[in-house]
Amino acid sequence: MTVLDDKGVSPLMTHAPTADTPDLSAVRPDVDALLTAFLDRKAHLTPGPELAPLFTVLSRLLVSGKRLRPQLCVAGWHAAGGHGDQSTVLHVAAALELFQAFALIHDDVMDGSDLRRGEPTAHRALAAAYTAGGGRRGRAEAHGQSAAILLGDLTLVWSDDLLHSAGLDDGALRRVLPLVDTMRSELVYGQYLDLRSSDRLSDDVEAALRVVRYKTAKYTVEWPLRLGAVLAGAAPDVLDACSAFAVPLGEAFQLRDDLLGVFGDPAETGKPVGDDIREGKATVLMALAVRAASAADQQLLGTLVGSPDLTGGDLHRVRAVLERTGARQHVEEMISARRGTALAALDQAPFPAAAAAALRAIAQIATVRQA
Amino acid sequence: MTVLDDKGVSPLMTHAPTADTPDLSAVRPDVDALLTAFLDRKAHLTPGPELAPLFTVLSRLLVSGKRLRPQLCVAGWHAAGGHGDQSTVLHVAAALELFQAFALIHDDVMDGSDLRRGEPTAHRALAAAYTAGGGRRGRAEAHGQSAAILLGDLTLVWSDDLLHSAGLDDGALRRVLPLVDTMRSELVYGQYLDLRSSDRLSDDVEAALRVVRYKTAKYTVEWPLRLGAVLAGAAPDVLDACSAFAVPLGEAFQLRDDLLGVFGDPAETGKPVGDDIREGKATVLMALAVRAASAADQQLLGTLVGSPDLTGGDLHRVRAVLERTGARQHVEEMISARRGTALAALDQAPFPAAAAAALRAIAQIATVRQA
Secondary structure, eight states, X not given: OOOOOOTTSOOTTSSSOOTTSOOGGGHHHHHHXXXXXXXXXXXHHSSOGGGHHHHHHHHHXXXXXXXXXXXXXXXXXXXXXXXXXXXXXXXXXXXXXXXXHHHHHHHHHXXXXXXXXXXXXXXXXXXXXXXHTTOOGGGHHHHHHHHHHHXXXXXXXXXXXXXXXXXXXXXHXXXXXXXXXXXXXXXXXXXXXXXXHTTSOOOOHHHHHHHHIIIIIIIIIIHHHHHHHHHTTOOHHHHHHHHHHHHHHHHHHHHHHHHHHHHSOHHHHSSOTTHHHHHTOOOHHHHHHHHHOOHHXXXXXXXXXXXXXXXXXXXXXXXXXXHHTTHHHHHHHXXXXXXXXXXXXXXXXXXXXXXXXXHHHHHHHHHHOOO | OOOOOOTTSOOTTSSOXXXXXXXXXXHHHHHHHHHHHHXXXXXXXXXXXXXXXXXXXXXXXXXXXXXXXXXXXXXXXXXXXXXXXXXXXXXXXXXXXXXXXXXXXXXXXXXXXXXXXXXXXXXXXXXXXXXXXXXXXXXXXXXXXXXXXXXXXXXXXXXXXXXXXXXXXXXXXXXXXXXXXHHHHHHHHHHHHHHHHTTSOOOOHHHHHHHHIIIIIIIIIIHHHHHHHHHTTOOHHHHHHHHHHHHXXXXXXXXXXXXXXXXXXXXXXXXXXXXXXXXXXXXXXXXXXXXXXXXXXXXXXXXXXXXXXXXXXHHHHHHHHHHHTTHHHHHHHXXXXXXXXXXXXXXXXXXXXXXXXXXXXXXXXXXXXXX
16 A cells, blocks of 8 residues: 655755745744644643653654655645745645645555654554553553554544644635645545555556556545645646646656655665555566566566565566566656656746746655666 | 444434424535535546555445434534535534544444444455455455555545535634634544453543544534524624533433443343453543452452453443443433532523524434333
8 A cells, every 4th residue: 555655755945945946945944843733732632641742653653754745735826826924735735734734644554654744653652552551461452453553543533633733714615625625635545556456466557557547646645735736726727837837746746756666775765665565566567577477587577576574585476577578667767758758847837937946846855766 | 432422312303393493404405415426526526446445435424324323413503503505504514524534434443343333344345355355365455454544534524525615604603713723633533542441341430422523522512503603603602601501411321322322222222232341442431440449349340341242241241330330320310410410500691592492303313212
């Protein structure tokens, strides 16, 4: 499964800051401050100290993350001519980050993952807190899983709460709510399509691309960008330009992530290499390999992909198939083509030059990164 | 855990219809029609036929249920003087029912329950659909669980979607959103408190009552009633009267449910008797028994409560302790006291007489029922 995490994405604008480019590097600390203040308010309103583990675990998860979606949201706001007081758009951006935290918490439960960004996942941390608080050791795992389902639910509900208290005027609220509703449905659709296609080896490149489109292109890039633009009262042509840029960029972003998951350096990506292979994730990369593989290579993939106890040697053999079928190269070309389409869309977009420059920097970081 | 299900609550107004009492019996078919139309709209917008199992499972879950929360919502609207076109309040009531479906789906995953209202739970049904669709049998259980987590998420998101398209004017939307946010947080708080207290035998009556307050009194009764009242533009004294009636009634409702769970007739309640004992649920009933039990009885409870393979004989022994400690009788008295408080609040409430009569009927059904 795995919702795309943005841990590896560098803070923006550290590479190419110019005087007239919106300074998106401030988004992260600003969003952090809003999230901290929000959780503090909630902590004061809870019915008892027994809820403390929920706060501890969520706070720690929120500390990390590079705020890709918030940055895209603020960039979209600039792209639609937003200027002046950023308080509202930053609140909305922070709500997006809470929504992403919800998605990660449930994703980790579904995948049974132990670590997220080098720390115990929510369900593991909540299981540990339960045992530390005197709970029966034999029930800790089940408790952790249930508690994490509840924490995910709470985080989803809180993302709404933060959105509703963002200071939106009536018109903006009316524009934003349906967009957020669509974004959230589409993420779940993408997750479910992904869940269904995992565990069966497939040569269906289109099906794999559809998952990419829903889970990453739309959820991670298109909707945050459009959300910011809508807040600034974007005209239809601006919204169209947002999508024309965002969807190919988002696809390229996920395709790069898929390559890094198999060929990346764990020291740079921060996650174990080969997990997608172990989980049998139906990536575009794998579908292309299956499609082009010889009978012998198909059999090799059939044996190894989705095998939880994959060895280093197995991974090496799978990689060799991905190379010799041309699948790796093909995905590199797909990334290039999509980056090109996104940048061309940006050249045509009716965005202020500074906003376009910021989005160009995002496109670069998202598609050529090593981590 | 278990969110209170209203399967056993009879449709209202079949007992005491009078000419000037709002006819709440129409709420159920009206809400059913709105939910069906909503799911049909969503089905037309989905990205592919692979999503069909989500719709099938959710539709079946939504068919049952007696619409207690929707009826309370409409009753609250009448109580605050609402009259004329009910379209908006019915949409909001339907959104409440979707939210309840979300709560049940996740609850069943957390409890690992096989049946809900006599049918396979969402995670069991989704596991079966996966196997039927060619998924690997060995992964069906994990798939069903993940798919049900996602279906719950989707149902929660959709409850918002339906609320946002309910036709609320700006003022009503501003009043309703914070109330819904609070309701949803409080349910999760209650669920988490319940989760933490399960599996340890406790004499803490206050802690058990707090869970009752959050999970049932507020979530199931107070918030639906206030939501309807707020929609009709209720003044503060009307809202106060809603709470003064709802909280004791909701507590009585849950206390009755706890008694039925141990002493009820499965043929009438529609659920196996003794599940609360098997799960080690920290009910008020059990806390009272632990508090008053002899050393020998405490030991007996310690051995049997929370034992998944409880026999009929074990259950009989636990029941005997609940009787001889006076816990059962004590809970009956708590129910009576709370029903009395609720009805007295109703006598003082500034509600139209017809609305008060409808609420009086609800109070009767909810507290003296056999199922």
